[in-house]
Amino acid sequence: DVKVTQSSRYLVKRTGEKVFLECVQDMDHENMFWYRQDPGLGLRLIYFSYDVKMKEKGDIPEGYSVSREKKERFSLILESASTNQTSMYLCASAKYGYTFGSGTRLTVV
Amino acid sequence: GESVGLHLPTLSVQEGDNSIINCAYSNSASDYFIWYKQESGKGPQFIIDIRSNMDKRQGQRVTVLLNKTVKHLSLQIAATQPGDSAVYFCAENVGNQGGKLIFGQGTELSVKP
Incomplete structure (x- = not known):
């Protein structure tokens, strides 16, 4: 089975901090995605990548950046965390269907 | 822009009954659809998928129906069990x-014992 591992289940960060959310997949998939999930808004795409060193903006990229230096790792970066970035963050890996990680619940105080 | 929406935000069924969860999509060019189940505290899990050249696909206790004429997708769960309680998402590609x-x-599907 494909495994998508997100490094932290819960994080609490202060406003203005730089935050790194890590995601690693073990099935050599080219495609990786970062979503955030908020009540009533569903899953919204932040950034995605179809190859190493490749990245594309999703629907809500503002305030975020990403890094894909290796095929198996896709990192989401909050350059200066704000309270409106408090959310559940989900990473996914795909070749045909998606496999999601368990999510990181980030609270910015 | 394109969007996928669900008709009802919550659904409550009795254990043993069949459940039907509906989804409307707006992009007629979408060619692949997936249903996901998300339990509390977990990431979404794949349930079943269907391509646009099909109108029905069955899995174990689940069936997905696709009506391209009205751009509607549904998930049917037979003999719903308490373990089916979760949030269900449709997605289009x-x-x-x-x-x-x-x-x-x-x-959100709630199953009453």
Whole structure:
């Protein structure tokens, strides 16, 4: 089975901090995605990548950046965390269907 | 822009009954659809998928129906069990498989014992 591992289940960060959310997949998939999930808004795409060193903006990229230096790792970066970035963050890996990680619940105080 | 939406945000059924969860999509070019189940505290899990050249696909206790004429997707769960309680999302894919998905907002299914 494909495994998508997100490094932290819960994080609490202060406003203005730089935050790194890590995601690693073990099935050599080219495609990786970062979503955030908020009540009533569903899953919204932040950034995605179809190859190493490749990245594309999703629907809500503002305030975020990403890094894909290796095929198996896709990192989401909050350059200066704000309270409106408090959310559940989900990473996914795909070749045909998606496999999601368990999510990181980030609270910015 | 394109969006995928669910008709009902919550659904409550009796254990043993059949459940039907509906989804409307707006992009007629979408060619691949997926249903996901998300339990509390977990990431979404794949349930079943269907391509646009099909109108029905069955899995174990689940059936997905696709009506391209009215751009409607449904998930049927037979003999619903307490373990089926979760939020269910539909998603549509346009273009290359394994690419971007557009998700609906989700329907929360509650199963009463």
